[in-house]
Amino acid sequence: MWNVLLAARNEGYGGNLTTMAVPQEAQVRELLGLPDTHALAAVVPLGKPTRQLTKLRRRSVEETVTCEHFDGAPFIRSANPVTRSGNPRKYLGGLFRAWVPLVVVVAVVIGGFAIDRLHGMFGSRQNTLAGGGSAERIVSTNPKHVAYEVFGPPGTSGMISYLDEHAQPQEASFATLPWSVALITTLSSVIANIMVQGNSQSLGCRIIVDGHCT
Numbered sequence: 001m002w003n004v005l006l007a008a009r010n011e012g013y014g015g016n017l018t019t020m021a022v023p024q025e026a027q028v029r030e031l032l033g034l035p036d037t038h039a040l041a042a043v044v045p046l047g048k049p050t051r052q053l054t055k056l057r058r059r060s061v062e063e064t065v066t067c068e069h070f071d072g073a074p075f076i077r078s079a080n081p082v083t084r085s086g087n088p089r090k091y092l093g094g095l096f097r098a099w100v101p102l103v104v105v106v107a108v109v110i111g112g113f114a115i116d117r118l119h120g121m122f123g124s125r126q127n128t129l130a131g132g133g134s135a136e137r138i139v140s141t142n143p144k145h146v147a148y149e150v151f152g153p154p155g156t157s158g159m160i161s162y163l164d165e166h167a168q169p170q171e172a173s174f175a176t177l178p179w180s181v182a183l184i185t186t187l188s189s190v191i192a193n194i195m196v197q198g199n200s201q202s203l204g205c206r207i208i209v210d211g212h213c214t
Helices: 002-010 022-032 088-121
Strands: 144-151 158-163 169-174 179-185 194-198 204-209
Touching: 144 158, 144 194, 169 179, 194 204
Parallel strands: none
Antiparallel strands: 144 179, 144 204, 158 169, 158 194
16 A cells, blocks of 8 residues: 555655544445445545655654653753663673573583593503504403303204304204213303204203303
8 A cells, every 4th residue: 555655656656554434334335336235444535636746754752752741841862872882781792692502512522532541541542553543452352262062861962052252142952961062261251052853752952161060
């Protein structure tokens, strides 16, 4: 609507958006021939002004605004408005926004230093060499002795499945009992397991680690 008024002024016409005609909707509807499917919300009369205004004058704030009451004292704007630098609240707000990134940077630096110290305490730096390669693997010099034993009636035959010192499955066959195999390793841990199938109704097996039966 404002674009219509501006375009009309450009063509030398004057106009105004008003709702004063709404209470007289029946007369306006008859005058303008409005159908029943439309409602009157406002009227914009346009016409040639008796005198074309070339420069519009706007009344000052002191002439149109009063304090507290309609007939109160005129509102007078301060001659020296508070600038951004003179407003303590705005100044503190800007200072706070400047401190937030600085606090984040300090927290990241402290966190990185703490993680670096923890890596040093737990020896994770020793896992790699200066050139980026893996450090030399620590090998235990304490050998472990593992023995598998199968027993049952003499002349029993069957198959045996067991895990070797590297936890790899192995198979063996036997034509008589008892049967046994010994393993020696210097690994820090050993996984031992054995399964036996034979043609006898009674079969037994056991695992012996460093002389202790499990």
